[in-house]
Amino acid sequence: MATWQHITLWRRLKRNRFAMAAMVFLCVLTTLALLAPFIANHKPLYAVYKGQTFYPAFTAKIKYTVTDPVTKQTEDIDIEEADWKQMKLESALWPLIPYSPGRSDLMNADYVAPGKDQLFRTADGKTEPMPARFKHLLGTGVRGDDTLAGLIHGVRISLSVGIFSMLIASFLGILLGALAGYFGDSGLRTSRAGLWGMYVALIPAWFYAFYVRSAALSNALNSSILYFALQLILSLLIFVAIVWLIMVLFRYSIGRIDFFKTQVAIPIDTWVTRTIETIISIPGIILIIAIAAITQKLLGVIIVVIGLTSWTGIARLIRAEMLRIRELDYIVAAQAAGLKRVAIIFRHALPNAIQPALVSMVFGVASAILIESGLSFLGAFQVNDVTWGSMLAEGRNNFSAWWLVVFPGLAVFLTVTSLNLLGEALRDEMDVKGN
């Protein structure tokens, strides 16, 4: 939805050189994150071996059998585990960085500095100085794992934690903030029967949506995050359906008695503000470390927990804006015209309330990235993949490997800085009052 407001905002933002630089940097990072397996990979993009053509970096199949055209000997190739650099390839196209993160290169193990001489073993088994094409540009770690490859793949984890957790937080924050702000404590009314029905419905709804399905949900979490999201949405749908069903039941049964017929307000604002207060009094980092200790190494869980604990800021902003907007003439006009409340909130009021939250979301991505890298630096949760934090932790254990301290830290710093720059620019251009 590109309204006039958004276009002018974009034009004004374009004049801010720092913001544009930050934006370009973030775009580069996103591209790196998306294409990481094709930019840094120990497998070539294209290779010809004994007359047979492979596209190892793009291949999902693992085992291949190759027959030597001269000796007629067959050889099994494991695409993933084969050491492609030491095979006699007839021709090959290597990725920009011919290394994968966390894969050892024993010739250059035990921390080789970026400028130092590196060694290379050729297909004939001879040891040579490293050819320029295969140099570890930013040095290696303890097992000879390439720093630059780790950095490039680390973008994926950092950005996905930042973006996905903020998606969860924005969804919750916008929804709850909008409802609380628009309805307040007295805007949403229902019959007493309906309200009581809702209270009663919470237990069976929770029971059938989450408790009975807990096995399915936990299995889904173990298989993939997308499947888990699907199951979660299913659970939420069941929840809503049961609450609605029981409310209707109550309304048409005891709702006929006068006492239950009276209209009462649903104190939605009180609920939301109390929840916000509860969540900000939970020490987020302690909670995340504790949950990480329980769930071992599930990145998805970390994302969900960060999302569930960081929606409060967005909700407060949206709520405050909604409180202001609901008094404006055009909303009153819409109400008078008899528009549906859902339409008023989400089509008319929310688009005008969302801008200040946008700033908060950008800052939120930055802080989620900081939390993730800080925790993986502590070793509080070990993802199988190499992260910026885990590389930095390796550097912290061995200060002579300064490149493991400087570069991953710099990556976090630059990402956070550019997100903050973007957020500041957005805030200045939209003239939102800080904090």
Added chain:
Amino acid sequence: MVRYILKRLVQFIPSLILITFLGFLLNDYAPVDPAELLAMRTRESGKPLTARQHDNILREQRHKLGLDLPMFYFSINANYECDTLERIPNRSERETLKKLNEEYRNWPAVAKYYLSVKEAISFTSEFSDKLQIALSWVNPADNYITYPDSVSTSTYHSYHPYFFFHYHPEFLPHLKYTNEKYVQLLGIHDEKLIKQQLQDISDLVNKLPSNYRSFYSKGVDTSFSALTHSASIPYPTISFHTDNRYHRWLFGNGDGMLGAIRGDFGTSYQSGQKVGKIIASHIGFTLLFSLGGIFLAYLISIPLGVYAAVKKNSWFDRVSSVVLFLLYSMPSFWLATLLLMCFANPDTLYWFETSGIKPAQGYPVDANIFEKFLISLPYIVLPLICFTYSSLAFLSRTLRVSVLENIKQDYITTARAKGLPQNKVVWRHAFRNSLLPLITVLANVFPYAIGGSVILETVFTLPGMGFETYRAILGQDYPVIMAMLTLTAVLTIIGLLVQDILYAIADPRISYNRKK
């Protein structure tokens, strides 16, 4: 005002209950059962335990910790569920049963199956133990029983049935293996795997001569097949528990522990110390660094922010803005690592110490407090820098914006017009009205003290609350974790209240006595 504070405190009670409940949930899902952890730590090493002894120790330990009680005042369970699952001492068995029950939704049948497996285990293990002893009395050369003098006749007679099997030493490994297979069965909840396991057992038994199969009963097989045809329709049931873990945690267990409400959070699993003692001995360092850091931050940021605002667009303003912005985005753990690498590293500059708060051998005996401070200085400087810089950057930036906003106001123009000196205009008028954002930061100091210092205290290995909490989490020391969660929550609400009060003091327009 007092009424407002009371109201807020009352409102906070449900939140506090929720947060502590969360702690209990974490406790329940811990990767290793605390009772097993404690049993492991307290057990005499070297002595192998039988399954039954192990269970008894666990049961005792769980009883001591109160883990055999339900968690909260009420629980919502499914109709097919067992509400006294907590009484089963072994965690993996508990989980297997829970999963089996989720699958088949029929607790009586699951319980029957569990008991039959248990019976098979104890039967086979007893059988193999006795057989082993009985076999030791048999002389393999002539199959003649030579039982030792120490064994009385009645004992001998109680072993008599086992001589029925003499002399077949190969029977013993079979029996032990069967026993193992039954034990494994307690950790399996997948239908296919269970069937496979039962098949294996019966194959094993079938290899034996027919008169040796007496120990093998069909009990497990039949109870398992009874399981598979019995799903019921689930519905929720609520049960209430007057004696529960939460109640005991809150009000004490009547046996040494006074309960959280009287400030007693129990005993640490790791060190066996009272949690209160642990907190008391660590909170000093955390407060030292948090308060010291925030004090330094205020000290530097107030003149910095105000000066930058007054001299807007001067070179000082520009440079300080950029530097503060960069500092603001600086990850604290990176700065800490960089500082350690540069200034506490024998290869570069070794000005400061890398970890701890004082030398390993402690202070000299006759050192006074000033000397102690001087000795500790190399340990303190780097952490203090890290604790200061981020709030410094935040404070100066907010203060600058806030003063800038106020300086544009009419009352400043008025103050200038009536000939007030610049100093007075800035400090008495503009600065005082820019105080609000500074209060927000101050209110966050206390709750932030624990959670926020985890990373920095771990990097510098400072013996503060953050590091202690981190250690507690890694060691699954739940009494400590619960105490930290509660403490942080209480500090947060105190911080919020202090913030409200300070707002009212700083800005007389804010009042909490308004009526609707």
